[in-house]
Amino acid sequence: SPAGLVSHYHVQTDYLDEQGLAQLIQRCSAITTEFENVPAPALRTLGAHRTVAPGADAVAIAQDRTREKAHFVGCGVPCAPYAVLETAAQLAAVSDDLLPGIVKTARLGYDGKGQVRVNTRVELAAAWTELKNVTCVLEKMLPLRAECSVIVARGQDGVCVNFPLQLNLHREGILAVTEVYENNVPAPVAFKAIAAAKAIADELKYVGVLCVEFFVLADDSLVVNEMAPRPHNSGHYTLDACDLSQFDLQVRALAGLPLTQPRQHSPAIMLNLLGDLWVDGVTPPWDQVLALPGAQLHLYGKLKASKGRKMGHLNITGATVDQVRATALAAAKLLGIAPF
Numbered sequence: 001s002p003a004g005l006v007s008h009y010h011v012q013t014d015y016l017d018e019q020g021l022a023q024l025i026q027r028c029s030a031i032t033t034e035f036e037n038v039p040a041p042a043l044r045t046l047g048a049h050r051t052v053a054p055g056a057d058a059v060a061i062a063q064d065r066t067r068e069k070a071h072f073v074g075c076g077v078p079c080a081p082y083a084v085l086e087t088a089a090q091l092a093a094v095s096d097d098l099l100p101g102i103v104k105t106a107r108l109g110y111d112g113k114g115q116v117r118v119n120t121r122v123e124l125a126a127a128w129t130e131l132k133n134v135t136c137v138l139e140k141m142l143p144l145r146a147e148c149s150v151i152v153a154r155g156q157d158g159v160c161v162n163f164p165l166q167l168n169l170h171r172e173g174i175l176a177v178t179e180v181y182e183n184n185v186p187a188p189v190a191f192k193a194i195a196a197a198k199a200i201a202d203e204l205k206y207v208g209v210l211c212v213e214f215f216v217l218a219d220d221s222l223v224v225n226e227m228a229p230r231p232h233n234s235g236h237y238t239l240d241a242c243d244l245s246q247f248d249l250q251v252r253a254l255a256g257l258p259l260t261q262p263r264q265h266s267p268a269i270m271l272n273l274l275g276d277l278w279v280d281g282v283t284p285p286w287d288q289v290l291a292l293p294g295a296q297l298h299l300y301g302k303l304k305a306s307k308g309r310k311m312g313h314l315n316i317t318g319a320t321v322d323q324v325r326a327t328a329l330a331a332a333k334l335l336g337i338a339p340f
Contacts (some may be wrong), residue, residue: 002301008109015042025049030254032208034230036062037108051156053208053254054229060202062229065106065137072224075203077196080215081140085128094124098140103127108133115173117141143218147225148185149178150197151235153209153249155259160198161249163242164264165190166234168213169340174274174308177328177340178234180241181267181321185216192222200227200229209250211235222255233272233310240315241268242295265316269328273312275305277335288334292327 004010013020015038024031030051033043040060043155046052061067072079083094085103103124105114116127118138128136154160167184169177182285184190197212204210211232213225235246244262252259277284289295299312314331318324329339 005301015039021045030303032254036229058204058206058229062227063107065104075199077224080142083138085136085138091128098138100137100141102141105131106137111206122234144215145218146185146216148216148235149211149213150193151209151211151232151246152197152201153253153259154201154206155253156207156256160201161257161259162194162259163238163262165193168234173234175272178237178270180237186220189216189220189222208253209246236313237268237270237315241266241317267321267324269316270327271332271337273314273315275311276307278305284335289331292331294327295331
């Protein structure tokens with residue numbers, strides 16, 4: 001456990017273990033989670049005794065795509081056309097307009113897991129069988145121009161601040177690159193995304209850091225994809241490019257301290273470092289990477305590298321966007337990451 005390496009106490013039990021939860025209550029003044037699949041009942045138990053952010057209700061919504069989409073609709077934020085699949089009758093009733101689409105399990109899906117692309121009704125039926133006929137959501141595939149995310153932080157007093165819009169590139173369902181600088185997407189798109197993310201947080205009466213992911217369509221309209229009730233991979237650049245990081249704001253929210261609007265002082269690109277880079281167990285050339293101007297390496301202390309496992313990230317900052325892009329592409333070449 002990387003967190004266990006630096007924590008004062010390391011309680012290692014099942015999420016719902018009563019003794020483990022009691023130890024947390026005894027040891028902690030406030031409690032948070034960096035993983036949205038922690039059972040909401042565990043957070044509800046803890047929340048009866050201590051400050052817990054994100055709260056159990058918000059996490060429960062984020063854990064269930066059907067509830068999550070209903071929440072987005074209730075906030076007036078558009079999402080892709082979809083249908084819920086719980087029964088064979090619902091499968092048969094799916095409109096042809098939703099194809100081609102993506103079938104996603106309603107629960108326990110992240111980094112592209114629990115998702116199948118389908119083009120026909122035959123493929124749709126096969127995908128639902130492949131996913132063990134659990135509750136799923138079929139989302140219509142839309143013509144995407146870009147993927148982006150917004151990170152907001154909302155305090156116990158209801159004050160909500162935000163980081164700039166983050167332009168994201170995913171590969172095989174896993175975040176690969178985040179680019180954050182002025183006009184990374186058209187300003188009206190960024191304005192709408194930030195307003196939508198704040199509306200989602202306010203409606204939840206959310207406390208803490210929340211990431212909301214969006215799709216930018218070919219006509220520059222915006223639809224919401226999903227939310228993550230925690231500091232997010234796409235916000236890791238804030239450690240080196242902003243005067244307050246997403247982790248600073250999470251701590252402030254937990255402690256009931258004032259939230260101030262963070263300021264990004266440098267253009268930034270973040271490269272996600274997956275276990276794939278450790279080819280045949282050989283450590284990547286960190287010395288060459290760190291020789292690049294504005295390169296800041298963050299490794300998580302995980303002992304074993306495996307395909308698709310997030311081992312760390314590399315932040316590149318600089319005075320200009322062109323400089324940052326050139327350096328990031330040079331770093332990607334050294335590491336064997338495909339250009340972008």
